[in-house]
Amino acid sequence: MQKLLNRDLSWLSFNMRVSDEAAKKRNRLAEQVMFHGITHSNLSEFLQVRYPSVVELESEESANQLVEAICSHYKELMSRFRKFNKENHIIRRVKDLSKDDQKWATKYFRNNVMSALLPITVDKARQANIHEGMYVMVITEHDDDESVGYIEIPNCLDRFIPIPGKHGVIAIEDLVQENLKSIIHGRKILKSCPFSILRSAEVYMQSDRYRDPYDLIKETLHERERSWVTQLEVGSSEKSCIKTIRKIIPMTANTIIFATERIRLADLKKIPSSIYKEQDKPRKNKIYSTFAADESVFDYIKAKDRLCFHPYESYDDSMVRFLEEAAKDPKVTSIRICLYRVSDRSRIIDALLKAADTGKLVVVLVELKARFDEKHNMQVANILREGGVRIIYTKPDIKTHAKVCLVTRKEKKGLRIYSHIGTGNYSESNSKLYTDYSYFTADQEIGTDLTQFFNILTSDQGDFKSRRIIYAPYNLKSTIVDGINRQIKKAKKKEKARITIKCNAITDEGVAMKLIEAANSGVQVTLIVRSACIIQPQKNIEIYSIVGQQLEHSRIVIFGVGKSQEVYIGSSDMMTRNLSRRNELMILVEPKDLKARILEHIKMYLRDNVNRRRILKDYKYEDIKPGKNGKTFDCQEAFRKEAKRLATE
Structure with missing residues (x-):
């Protein structure tokens, strides 16, 4: 059986990929400086969060090996910045x-x-x-x-x-x-x-x-x-x-x-x-508005499910607008939302306060344990409570990382639930830097299931099973494992079988071993993992990492090939804490047009020869370079072009 990699050494390899961006000439000088800062910021957080856990839980030998690797990593980062600063004279004595x-x-x-x-x-x-x-x-x-x-x-x-x-x-x-x-x-x-x-x-x-x-x-x-x-x-x-x-x-x-x-x-x-x-200043990329501006956001969502891809498509003109219209719409009776991280000056918070001020029932689940944002979230909770918002905190022993917002509205046929499910936090500032999906739907089956999910978070409720939504810690991991098993069965029958996962990290050993088993059974496994990945590339397993101007943050899981493909998006990475110790949410994307769009995005990621690295064995990696024709394909630039096209349709 193939040996799994050390997650921490894999993470250090990822941080070096971020550092590589500081030397890429395609990035402007200010962006190169930013990448130097990001690598050191990443390492600081690692030393505050992950390193103490290793010291406490791992053997002395493992801890010593990690310290040696950290010191070597730090030395290389400093060497790179020393050379960079000598050439560009950014910081002067x-x-x-x-x-x-x-x-x-x-x-x-x-x-x-x-x-x-x-x-x-x-x-x-x-x-x-x-x-x-x-x-x-x-x-x-x-x-x-x-x-x-x-x-x-x-x-x-x-x-x-x-x-x-x-x-x-x-x-x-x-x-x-x-x-x-x-x-x-x-x-x-x-x-x-x-x-x-x-x-x-x-x-x-x-x-x-x-x-x-x-x-x-x-x-x-x-x-x-x-x-x-x-x-x-x-x-x-x-x-x-x-x-x-x-x-x-x-x-x-x-x-x-x-x-x-x-x-x-x-x-x-x-x-x-x-x-x-x-x-030399940072590039200012245009953000496009793809939500219809000439009709109610509720009519627009009710017509069909909508998918926005941020930051290329405006977060302000979709998610923020969704809440601002809900706040002033007299037909809206309630708003429920989970907040993990929010911006300092947030229109979302203002909209929630306005909604409460007009007599709507506004319930906000605030995650006080969001790492390094605890104090900020406490301040937000106080502001909301003083404004008449009902504040609920997560149970002390589990974090809520799910991204869900529910708006209930009075209509001719009764109350209708409008839902938003995201892969990223309700943060306007992050939405300009992180790539994330926003899924909007007026589907009442989904709305009802999400309401039950929200009730589990706010009160003592029994778990429930849904075909449309999947949640942790109840059945998210088992759904992933079941999906892998179905592909293994197909491969053993000599049928085409494929698994594609895009996420920030794969460090859960159970999922990792299942993916290796699938590859050994003949399933084609493609992983796009930005950060740590404990799986080694092997026959039938290709692993890539995308590091570019935007921080890749969206989570996608795809099982199967052709028309039978199952496409999921959600808030969870393939990490033990996400799958077993957090409230997470994943949704099955069924509308053909939205499903096809996400699948096309995966193809674009796998065509990239600007931001993509191929992960090799033993923590090594290499750039994917243009072929003999010399044509470059930048997936993030392609996403901008797609958003521009959608904005004009």
């Missing part, structure tokens, strides 16, 4: 600026930075209080009395500061270091270096049936501020600096220490686009 620019930097520091800084000396009376963030460690001396202190750099300060008239920035920690004498008086500055830490986010307080989830998450966030340090990043290679910082910060044997010339490069995403020349 204050000491390397011209005299006039150094004067500007000093003035900027005094006017915009100095008063926000607080130097703290560490001694018996003043212990270090280090939260996640960025600091400058300072060793000073006076009359042979040496002391150690630090200066916290508040997150509210600009991380990178544009240099007037130049296409570059200076880093805030560099600016602080160059102006330490303005902060620390009467003592000689011996050494200084910036540093930052990350803490484990794998902290959740013990729950029980009757404990308020809001208070539970509030306590969890407080505990995370004191959880163990997973990463220390020091902006110096001097061993004495690292040794000093280790003295003032409590660390464990599992804390990974990086010594580097630049810290917290995840913040590269914060560099303002104004610093770039016009031709």
Whole structure:
């Protein structure tokens, strides 16, 4: 039996594919900088979430192997950025600026930075209080009395500061270091270096049936501020600096220490686009409106099921409009929606508040445990509750990751349910970056089943079986396994059999082994997996990864060939947590035109020779390049052309 790959090493391979985009000439300079930032942001999240789990659950040998791989990965990322920055001069040292620019930097520091800084000396009376963030460690001396202190750099300060008239920035920690004498008086500055830490986010307080989830998450966030340090990043290679910082910060044997010339490069995403020349700024791709503008959104959906593909087709003109019309329509009686992540300034939240203000029953299931968005979701829940919205929280022991919205409307023949099922979050900001599907339907069988599903989330209800919707943790995994088994039976009968899955990750061992069994039985298996995949390519298994300007986020599962193909879309990846420990939703797409469109999208993904990589054995991969004819095919550009065509029909 084929050995499964290590999911974490597979993930590191994926992050290197993201890093590759920073060197692709087809991407503009600002986009290349963004990709450098994304890779470091990805690694930071990995070190906060996944790494603590490995340390806790895996053997010491496995943990050590992962640490070695992480360090090698980090070293390569830093090497790539060092070379990139040397060629493009994006981040510049204050000491390397011209005299006039150094004067500007000093003035900027005094006017915009100095008063926000607080130097703290560490001694018996003043212990270090280090939260996640960025600091400058300072060793000073006076009359042979040496002391150690630090200066916290508040997150509210600009991380990178544009240099007037130049296409570059200076880093805030560099600016602080160059102006330490303005902060620390009467003592000689011996050494200084910036540093930052990350803490484990794998902290959740013990729950029980009757404990308020809001208070539970509030306590969890407080505990995370004191959880163990997973990463220390020091902006110096001097061993004495690292040794000093280790003295003032409590660390464990599992804390990974990086010594580097630049810290917290995840913040590269914060560099303002104004610093770039016009031709170097991020591309502004047109988003097309494909929903009919001259009729009610409800009449439009009632005529037939609708499918939107974001970001190519406008999320604002479809999903947001769906809720805004529901909010002001006097025939609408209720709105129900699951919120996992939402934008800071959200028209969706405004629409829900307006609906509640006009007397409609608005029920919002808020997932407080959405990683790194807990505090934001708590704030959203408070705003909605104060506005008259009924707020429900997920049970403490399970997350709700399903994307579903139900609008009930009074019509001549009685109440009609209008449903939206998505593959992505109800976030206007994400919808401009992530590729996701929105499925709209007025089918009452689906609406009734989705209502039952929503009731399971908000109250104690028994599970129910539906042919049209599938949900976890009840029957989503078993539906996937049953679909694989049907294809195995066909292959054994010498019939054509095929399985195609597009998702973000395949790490569930049960599903992985079933797919390998299918391949060994003669089923053609094609996997388009953006991130980690524990399956090795082999005979009858092709694995690809699409990494491009848009983040591939849609989830599609296809069983069979020809007219008998079953096409599903939904919120779940092929991960154990999605299949067994979350509330997830998947829907069978039956309308012929929508089914054909999704199948055509899969063909376009598999034609791509710009963004697609072929996954090889042992975590390796290679670019798919144009053939002998030299013609390039960019699937994401093809999707834009498709959206443009649909907008004019």
